[in-house]
Amino acid sequence: MIASLSRNTPVIVQGITGRMGLTHAALMRGYGTNIVGGTSNRTDTKEAAGVPVFVNCRAAVLATGAVVSVAMAPPMETLGAVEEALAAGIRLIVTVAEGIPLHDAMRIGRAVRRAGATWIGGSTPGLAIPGEIKLGFLPDVCLRPGPFGIMSKSGTLSYECGYRLVQAGFGQSIWVGVGGDQVKGVRFADLLPVFFADPRTRAIILVGEVGGNEEEECAALLQRLAGRKPVYALIAGREAKEGVSMGHAGALVLGEAGSLTSKTHCLTAAGARVFGSIESLIDACVQDLT
C-alpha cells in the first residue's frame, strides 16, 4: 500500500476543523496531496481548507472514495478515530498524535490487523513520496525525489538527515516516520521489503534510537534477506539515562535491553553500516551514491 501511494490517492483529514487539521490539510494540499475532504464534530462547517467537511468517516468515504486518512486527533481520542476510519473502509491511516496511551495503541494495532489495513504512527510526522504525496507534516525543505528510502523513529532527526541530503543534491524515494512510540503501526522490519521491492530506492537510511527491539528485529530480517540494498543507520541515545523515557515513550533503556550496543551489534552483523553522527552518515551516503 505504501509504495503505491501517489498524487492521485484520495485522502481525508480527520479533525480537519481543528488548529492542526486546518493548518496541515492546507499544507498537504499545497504539496500536491489529493485531499478530498475531512471530518469534524462541528456540524456548522461545510468546508475547510478548500475541501468538503463531513460528519464522520463513513460519510466522507461514501462521498469521496477516500482510501487514506490522516487522523489529526488528540492522543486520548486516537483509538476512536482509527476505529471510525476502519469501519468506513479506510485502508491506510496515519495517526500523528504524540502520547497515545500504550494500551490504546495495542487496541489500535489489533483492530488494524483484523481489518487488513496499514497504520503509520503514532508520534510521527507521517510519510511522503517526494514529488507525489505527503501525509502528515514532513517539512517541504527536506523533501526532494531521490534514491534514499528513509525510515525513522524520530521526526526532527530525520528532518536533519533529509535536509542535508537535499543540500547535497540528493533526495528520497519513500520516507516513512514510523514514530517514537513503543507500540505502533508499521515497524522498521515491515518497511525493509517495501524498500527492497521499490525500484526508486537504491539505498536505505534507518534512523533509530535506543529502546525497544525494532532495530534488532529489522537487523534479523536484513540478515535473512541478505541485504540487497545498502543500509545506513543512525541510532540516537548513546548517552540516554537509564529507566527514563527520553521524550519518546519508546526510548527507554533498561539494562542491556534496548541499548545502543545491542542495536549497533545486530545491525552491523547484518551488514548495515552504523554511524555515530549525522555528518558521518550523510557523508557516507553521498559518497557511495555519487
Added chain:
Amino acid sequence: MLLIEADGKALLAEHGIDVPAAVPTINATLGDLQGKARGTSLPGTGPWMVKAQVPVGGRGKAGGIVRCDTPQEAVAAVSGLLGQRLKGHKVDVCLVEQSVTGDERYLAVMVDPASYGLRVIYSVQGGVDIEQSMATQSRLSPPHPASVAEALADLVANEPAYRRSHIIATGRRLAGLLLQCELALAEINPLFVSDDGCVAGDAKLVVDLSAVERQPRIAALLEARPQSYADANRKLTEGFDYVEIDPEGEIGLVTTGAGLSMMLIDELAARGMKPLNFCDIRTGQMRGSPERVMHVLTWITERPSLRAVLVSVFAGITDLGEFGGLLATGLEQTPALRVPVVARLVGRGAAEARRILADRHPGMQVTEDLEEALSSVAAIAGEPRA
C-alpha cells in the same frame, strides 16, 4: 517510566501478590529507623536487605543492595546509600526489607509491540543475570489474565505440581495489574518460590505516562515522590520533556524533537563535552508564550557547572520569527544566565529570527549550520573557566 521498587511492590501487594515486610526510609526518617534499630523493631527478624530506590536495573552489581545481618549494619547501610548517586540517579529513598528465602525464579508480563498482545516470560534461574540466562522461556498471549495464566502453565510445566498453581496465580495477578494500570512491563526478579507460596523479591514496573490522566493510582504514586520522579512529574505538569542527564553538566540544551535532542547529547559527549540535559520543548505547542523557554533556561542556569547554552530548532512548521522573539524574551527574563548562548535555527522564518536576535542580543551567535554551532560550543567549553 520505571517505578521505584517500593512503589512497584505497593502495587503488587494491592493486587494480591505477596511482598516481604519492609520499611521505606528517607533522610528525614533515618532517625526513626535508628530508634527502631535500638529496639530491634525493624521489619521482621532479619537478616535484612537494604535497597537503594532508584529506577534502574542492576542495582545489586552497582552496590545499591546490601545484605545486613544486624540492625546496626542495616542503619549503617541506609545512611551510606542515602544521597549517593547510583547509575546517574540520586538515592533519595532506601527500602529496608526482611530477607526472604526460597528458590529464585524470574516472572514477567510485558506488552509485546510486534504482536499487539502480551509476552509472559519465565525462568527457573531467577536473579540478577537473567538477560544472560539460557533458561528463560516466553510465550505470547492475548491481553487477558486468563490467557496469560494459560501461557504460563506451559512455562512452569517442569516445576513441582504443588508449586505450579501458586506461580500461575501470581502470573495471573501480575497480568491483571499490568492491564488494569496500563503498564508496559511488570517484572518480578527474583520471585521467591517455596512450598508456602510465592513472594516478590523485587518489582520492576514500567508505567505509561501517556495514560496517567486516567490512572489515578499511578498519578498519586508519582505525585507522592517529587524527587524520585522529578523528570516524570515535570513532563506531566509542563507538557514537554526535560530530563537532567548530568547535574554537573556543562552544556545546557534548548532543543525541540526527541530524536535530535538525543543525537545532540551523543554528539556533544563524543566531542568530550558534558551535556546537562535532554529537552524536547515542542515549539509547535508554545503558542506565543515564552514560558517554556524561560523554564528551561531557569533549570539549566540553576546548575553552577553550566558553561554554554546550545539552542537548536529545525523548523518545519514552526515560524522561527516567532520563536526568535520568544527566545529573546526568555533570555531577557533569565538574568541569572551569564554564559554564552549559541543558537542554531534553520527553516521557516530563520532570517527574521536572526534579525530579532541580532537586535535584542547583539553578542549572540546565530547560525543555520549545526556543525558550526557544535564547534562553537566546543570552543567555549574548552576555554579556561572565568
